[in-house]
Structure formats: structure tokens, C-alpha cells
Amino acid sequence: MVVYAGQGDAHRSLSLLWRTPGAEPAPRTGRSGPKPGLNVDSIVSAGIAVADSQGMAALSMRAVGERLGRTAMALYTYVPGKAELLDLMHDRALAELPAESDGDGDWRAAVTAWAEALHACYLRHPWMLQVSQARPVLGPAELAAMEGLLRALRPAGLPARRLRGAVGALWQFVRGMAGVAAEARDAATATGVADADWWTARSAQLAELAPDFADRFPLLTALERSGDPDPQARDREGFRSGLAVLLDGIAAPG
Amino acid sequence: MVVYAGQGDAHRSLSLLWRTPGAEPAPRTGRSGPKPGLNVDSIVSAGIAVADSQGMAALSMRAVGERLGRTAMALYTYVPGKAELLDLMHDRALAELPAESDGDGDWRAAVTAWAEALHACYLRHPWMLQVSQARPVLGPAELAAMEGLLRALRPAGLPARRLRGAVGALWQFVRGMAGVAAEARDAATATGVADADWWTARSAQLAELAPDFADRFPLLTALERSGDPDPQARDREGFRSGLAVLLDGIAAPG
DNA sequence: ATTGGTAACCTTATGCCATAAAGAGTTACC
DNA sequence: GGTAACTCTTTATGGCATAAGGTTACCAAT
Numbered sequence: 001m002v003v004y005a006g007q008g009d010a011h012r013s014l015s016l017l018w019r020t021p022g023a024e025p026a027p028r029t030g031r032s033g034p035k036p037g038l039n040v041d042s043i044v045s046a047g048i049a050v051a052d053s054q055g056m057a058a059l060s061m062r063a064v065g066e067r068l069g070r071t072a073m074a075l076y077t078y079v080p081g082k083a084e085l086l087d088l089m090h091d092r093a094l095a096e097l098p099a100e101s102d103g104d105g106d107w108r109a110a111v112t113a114w115a116e117a118l119h120a121c122y123l124r125h126p127w128m129l130q131v132s133q134a135r136p137v138l139g140p141a142e143l144a145a146m147e148g149l150l151r152a153l154r155p156a157g158l159p160a161r162r163l164r165g166a167v168g169a170l171w172q173f174v175r176g177m178a179g180v181a182a183e184a185r186d187a188a189t190a191t192g193v194a195d196a197d198w199w200t201a202r203s204a205q206l207a208e209l210a211p212d213f214a215d216r217f218p219l220l221t222a223l224e225r226s227g228d229p230d231p232q233a234r235d236r237e238g239f240r241s242g243l244a245v246l247l248d249g250i251a252a253p254g
Numbered sequence: 255m256v257v258y259a260g261q262g263d264a265h266r267s268l269s270l271l272w273r274t275p276g277a278e279p280a281p282r283t284g285r286s287g288p289k290p291g292l293n294v295d296s297i298v299s300a301g302i303a304v305a306d307s308q309g310m311a312a313l314s315m316r317a318v319g320e321r322l323g324r325t326a327m328a329l330y331t332y333v334p335g336k337a338e339l340l341d342l343m344h345d346r347a348l349a350e351l352p353a354e355s356d357g358d359g360d361w362r363a364a365v366t367a368w369a370e371a372l373h374a375c376y377l378r379h380p381w382m383l384q385v386s387q388a389r390p391v392l393g394p395a396e397l398a399a400m401e402g403l404l405r406a407l408r409p410a411g412l413p414a415r416r417l418r419g420a421v422g423a424l425w426q427f428v429r430g431m432a433g434v435a436a437e438a439r440d441a442a443t444a445t446g447v448a449d450a451d452w453w454t455a456r457s458a459q460l461a462e463l464a465p466d467f468a469d470r471f472p473l474l475t476a477l478e479r480s481g482d483p484d485p486q487a488r489d490r491e492g493f494r495s496g497l498a499v500l501l502d503g504i505a506a507p508g
Numbered sequence: 509a510t511t512g513g514t515a516a517c518c519t520t521a522t523g524c525c526a527t528a529a530a531g532a533g534t535t536a537c538c
Numbered sequence: 539g540g541t542a543a544c545t546c547t548t549t550a551t552g553g554c555a556t557a558a559g560g561t562t563a564c565c566a567a568t
Binding site: 010011014015018126129130132133136138140143144146147150151154160161162163164165166168169171172173175176177179180182183186202205206209210216217218219220223226227234237238240241242243244245246247248249250251252254 | 268269388392397415417419420429431433434463464480481492495499500
């Protein structure tokens with residue numbers, strides 16, 4: 001039901017993470033033994049494929065190995081362990097983000113594009129949201145994403161202090177909103193119940209368990225009632241309006 | 255190293271979550287069999303104690319049972335499974351938040367107080383950050399916390415749409431920042447290396463692996479250099495200035 | 509051409525984990 | 539005293555990551 005974090009050997013993760021992408025094949029002179037049948041890249045790809053299709057819970061060394069026609073243990077030749085593999089998968093997925101944000105001068109558009117790209121990436125790979133954010137792995141793609149955000153924000157001309165705050169707030173916002181959206185989607189596919197119905201059932205149960213709900217949580221009740229009944233529309237709206245708050249805060253004199 | 259989410263039986267979790275707190279003892283008439291030696295509350299407390307002291311990775315049914323002088327299986331009499339126990343633990347921890355935010359009229363102060371309380375709660379129970387946010391369990395304490403935030407925000411007079419955005423952004427911001435702070439602390443205690451030294455080591459390794467770091471990530475490099483070298487101070491500052499951006503955005507006309 | 513070294517890979521084993529199933533022990537009511 | 543209800547333990551199943559050590563296939567030097 002949950003994913004723990006922070007056990008990986010950060011040192012070994014970092015080494016693997018920062019190996020220049022093409023340099024995998026290695027010198028290949030003076031080496032004996034059978035040719036390597038696998039390599040780190042293909043293992044990472046297999047891991048992503050498993051996690052994308054079956055979800056984080058199904059990501060096991062055995063499952064990854066099987067997808068490559070090997071046993072689980074064969075992977076340990078290339079990768080120190082599962083935690084490090086997850087770090088590699090995470091950074092590889094972040095590498096899908098576009099390198100350039102193209103808004104010329106219009107930083108609001110550029111930041112919005114960045115946020116939407118990251119959001120979409122999280123939705124393509126929802127297991128990323130279960131990789132603890134409480135462990136900065138500092139892979140090249142993660143840092144590039146950060147740099148991209150800074151580039152987009154540059155025209156806003158924020159002082160360093162405020163810039164740090166804005167970056168943190170933006171990143172966490174996108175991640176959090178993606179989590180909610182991903183779960184809504186999963187609930188729909190996993191249970192075969194549409195989003196709206198799922199929420200209806202949950203609300204009905206809540207109303208039964210806590211008949212005084214509206215009295216205990218008047219503001220929450222009012223806010224719920226005022227929104228779009230379609231959860232998906234509500235998520236989209238929440239993303240847009242939350243981002244608007246953030247952008248307005250960045251634009252404010254401070 | 256990671257925590258998966260979303261397997262729990264939401265229906266059974268909700269029932270347990272919303273049982274009125276004092277009503278545990280139950281009617282106790284017409285019931286035969288030995289008196290229950292445990293109860294849900296004590297199991298939840300034991301679970302929190304284990305997770306607080308040993309971390310999420312050490313939270314097993316056996317560990318919780320042992321703390322209560324029972325076997326793992328004894329817990330299943332009271333709790334459907336581990337996923338549901340985790341839901342209960344999460345909501346119990348959130349119940350530590352103060353019921354009232356006291357800023358009269360000054361919504362900035364009230365929201366700040368709310369954010370700091372939630373942040374502190376996450377730091378007291380860092381395992382909460384590994385409970386997937388992508389699964390709204392809708393326990394009473396979680397809803398009360400949400401209601402509290404809405405109460406604090408009320409004087410700002412936001413329209414519903416923008417209010418939803420602000421709430422989402424604030425919550426995700428606090429959660430994300432707490433995650434970073436918690437990890438910094440864990441790295442210090444787990445490895446016996448102080449925060450600053452840990453970051454120094456990581457930076458040194460990065461510099462070795464990516465000698466062109468400053469060229470590839472100029473903005474990031476500049477931002478890092480401009481900050482306080484003490485990571486703890488940096489976290490505090492990041493929290494304050496990020497929150498300032500959010501509050502300014504909320505105050506902006508939109 | 510043979511042989512020794514070694515890298516890659518596999519098998520086996522260990523010790524976790526959640527939890528299903530079944531039964532032993534305990535208590536309260538009839 | 540009997541019985542039904544209840545708690546708790548034992549045992550078993552099938553998963554997991556991974557440590558340890560054995561096996562194979564290839565290369566290079568002899």
C-alpha cells in the first residue's frame with residue numbers, strides 16, 4: 001500500500017545516474033568472459049515498462065528480469081539493488097521533459113508550459129509519485145528540469161530568496177496535483193467505476209457515517225457543492241487556478 | 255525503499271475512521287467470549303510509535319503486535335489489514351493539529367499558523383510523507399484540517415474557484431517542504447553526518463562526476479551559491495519565502 | 509591448441525513480509 | 539453443564555530482496 005524511501009546507496013546511484021548516456025558499451029578491450037547480455041539502460045527501460053503497465057506494486061526485480069528473459073538475480077550484475085534502479089527510472093522518466101521552454105519573454109506562458117509538461121510526465125508515469133520526494137537524488141534530468149524552470153522564471157526578475165521559494169512551491173504544487181489526478185484515474189480503471197460514481201459512493205458513505213457532516217464542516221461542504229460535479233473537470237480547474245495563484249504571487253511586488 | 259499505495263479497502267477504512275472516538279467500549283451486553291485485550295486505538299498508537307521511532311520501513315504487523323505483547327495475527331481481529339491501519343495512523347496524527355486558528359481577521363497570520371502547524375506535524379511523524387497523497391482517505395481529522403484552512407482563508411474573500419486552487423497549492427507546498435526537511439534530518443541522524451557535511455559530500459561527488467556542472471546548469475549553480483550554506487537555514491528560508499509567494503498570490507486581485 | 513582467469517549468469521538459501529486457515533483457549537449466557 | 543461467541547496463536551502459503559556460492563563461456567596468453 002505504500003512505498004518507503006531513502007534506503008538507496010546515494011553514492012552508487014549518483015555514479016550510475018551521471019554516466020554519460022552513450023558511454024555504456026565501454027572500452028571492450030582486454031576484457032574476458034562472455035559478452036554482457038544486458039546493460040543498465042535496458043534494465044531501466046524494462047523497469048519503466050513494468051511500472052507503467054502494472055503499477056509500482058508490481059515492480060519487482062523478478063518482474064523486471066522476466067521481461068528481459070532473465071532471472072531477478074541477473075540484474076544485480078548491472079544495478080546495485082532495487083532502490084538504485086528506482087532512482088535511475090525516475091531520472092530517465094524526467095528526461096522526457098522538453099529541454100527548452102519556448103516562451104520568449106512571457107514568463108507566465110513559459111512557466112505554465114513547464115508545469116504542464118511536468119504534470120503530464122507524472123501522469124504518464126504515475127509510479128513516479130510514489131518515489132519519495134523526500135530524497136533528492138540529483139540526477140541529470142532532475143537538475144535539468146530544475147534549470148528549465150529557472151530559465152522560464154528568469155524574466156520575472158525575482159531576487160534569489162524569493163526565487164527559491166517560488167521554485168519549491170511550483171514543483172510541489174505540480175507533483176501534488178498530479179498525484180490527485182493519477183489516483184482519480186486509477187480508481188476509475190481499477191474498480192471499473194467511473195470517477196464521478198466513485199466520489200458519489202464515497203460521499204454517500206460519508207453522509208451515512210457522519211450525518212452531521214454539513215454542520216461540522218460547513219465551509220468544506222459549501223466549497224464542494226459549488227464545484228463542478230465532474231471530478232476530472234474539477235482537477236483541471238484546480239490545477240489552473242492553483243497555478244494562477246502561484247503566478248500572481250510571483251508577479252506580486254513581494 | 256518505497257511505499258506503494260491505494261490497495262486499502264476504502265470502505266472499511268472509512269467505517270473505522272468515523273467511529274466516534276469514545277464509543278470504542280461498545281454495548282458489551284449479550285457478548286460472550288474473552289474480553290478484548292486490545293482495541294483499535296491502542297493498535298493505532300502502537301503503529302505510530304513504531305513508525306515514529308523506527309521509520310516506515312520498520313512498520314510491520316509483527317512489530318506493532320510485539321509492541322503490544324501479541325502476535326501479528328492478533329491485530330487482524332481489530333483491523334482489516336495493514337493498509338487500513340496506515341489510514342488510521344495518518345488520520346490520528348493529523349488530529350494533533352490545533353482545532354482553531356486564532357488570528358482574528360488577519361488571514362495571513364492565520365494561514366501561516368496553519369501551515370506551520372501542519373509542517374511541524376509532518377516533521378513529528380515523517381512517515382506520513384510516505385503515505386501516498388494520491389489517495390484521499392477522508393478521515394475526520396484530515397477534513398477538520400481542511401476546514402481549518404478554509405476558516406483561516408475566509409477573510410481573504412476568495413471566490414470558490416480561486417479558493418480551491420489556493421487550498422491545493424498551500425497543502426501540497428507544506429507537504430513537499432516537510433518532505434525535504436525530514437529527509438535532511440534523517441540523513442543527518444542515519445549516517446551520523448551533519449546536514450552540511452552530507453551536502454558537501456554530495457556536491458563534491460557531483461562536481462567529480464559532472465565537471466561541466468556549472469556550464470550545464472548555470473542558473474542552478476548561481477542560485478545554490480547565493481544561498482545560506484547551512485541546509486537547515488535554507489529549508490527554513492525556503493518555507494518562509496515560498497509561503498510568502500503563495501500568500502501574495504492569494505492577496506492579489508487575480 | 510590448450511589452459512587459466514574472469515566476467516556474466518544462475519541456483520540455492522535466508523530471512524523477511526502480509527495474511528489465509530484452522531484450531532486452541534476463554535468467557536458469558538442459557 | 540453446555541454451547542456459542544469471541545480472542546488469540548500456530549501453521550502454512552506465496553511473495554519479496556538479496557547474500558553466497560557455483561557454473562559456464564569466452565578471451566588471452568602460453
